[in-house]
Amino acid sequence: MEHLLWSSGASDKNKAMVQQLQRYGIIKSTKVAEVMDSIDRGLFVPSGASPYYDSPMPIGYNATISAPHMHASCLELLEKLLQPGMRALDVGSGTGYLTACFALMVGPEGRVVGVEHIPELVASSIENIKKSAAAPQLSDGSLNIHIADGREGWPELAPYDAIHVGAAAPQIPQALIEQLKPGGRMVIPVGTLSQELKVVDKKQDGSVSIRDETSVRYVPLTSKDAQLQDPNRDPLH
Numbered sequence: 137m138e139h140l141l142w143s144s145g146a147s148d149k150n151k152a153m154v155q156q157l158q159r160y161g162i163i164k165s166t167k168v169a170e171v172m173d174s175i176d177r178g179l180f181v182p183s184g185a186s187p188y189y190d191s192p193m194p195i196g197y198n199a200t201i202s203a204p205h206m207h208a209s210c211l212e213l214l215e216k217l218l219q220p221g222m223r224a225l226d227v228g229s230g231t232g233y234l235t236a237c238f239a240l241m242v243g244p245e246g247r248v249v250g251v252e253h254i255p256e257l258v259a260s261s262i263e264n265i266k267k268s269a270a271a272p273q274l275s276d277g278s279l280n281i282h283i284a285d286g287r288e289g290w291p292e293l294a295p296y297d298a299i300h301v302g303a304a305a306p307q308i309p310q311a312l313i314e315q316l317k318p319g320g321r322m323v324i325p326v327g328t329l330s331q332e333l334k335v336v337d338k339k340q341d342g343s344v345s346i347r348d349e350t351s352v353r354y355v356p357l358t359s360k361d362a363q364l365q366d367p368n369r370d371p372l373h
């Protein structure tokens with residue numbers, strides 16, 4: 137019976153999704169594959185949507201969960217800064233999926249902070265994480281999610297080895313650059329109509345280098361009011 141439960145459904149589909157991302161060369165690191173195997177994406181996608189399909193999905197409030205290949209790419213770009221014991225900030229944490237992956241990467245000796253400005257999404261992300269392999273880290277305090285404006289970062293636990301921003305900023309917020317540790321890396325989509333995923337590396341002397349990784353399409357990093365008033369919003373959400 138245990139075998140039947142284990143081999144049925146979600147876990148297999150999640151594994152197949154990870155294998156597909158490995159085949160396409162998007163996941164290269166064994167650690168990233170292990171973490172994405174351990175955190176079942178199905179727990180984070182609203183029911184009715186297809187959690188393992190490689191596409192963004194609406195999560196309400198004019199927000200989306202990013203596509204699996206974007207989550208995988210960001211984990212790959214940040215892997216070296218998500219070693220056990222390191223500190224990570226996830227701005228616009230939405231469903232909490234990537235925040236949970238970060239928590240498994242840095243482990244209980246590390247710290248992961250998610251910041252999200254929609255209180256309902258914070259509440260549901262905490263429920264999602266409680267069902268996932270990252271649940272123990274919510275209890276031991278190495279993983280926290282806060283309701284706040286992520287453009288200000290989360291100064292209390294700064295500086296961070298890794299900062300991920302899950303929404304596109306018109307320009308890189310200065311507060312986030314300040315909260316990056318020397319030797320740290322931030323991955324942030326920047327732009328309005330056309331957007332680039334930027335990789336921001338802070339050197340040991342505090343200087344910053346920025347490069348474009350790829351063109352992307354994210355929801356805007358904006359005020360809560362502007363997000364909820366978006367005229368293009370899906371009336372069902």
Ligand code: SAH
Binds near residue numbers: 251287303358363
């Ligand atoms: N990484 C998340 C992405 C969710 S979409 C996931 O894959 O689930 C981007 C998120 O950024 C949305 O949840 C949106 O509410 C949030 N957001 C946008 N502007 C924000 C801001 N200024 N502060 C905090 N969160 C913000």
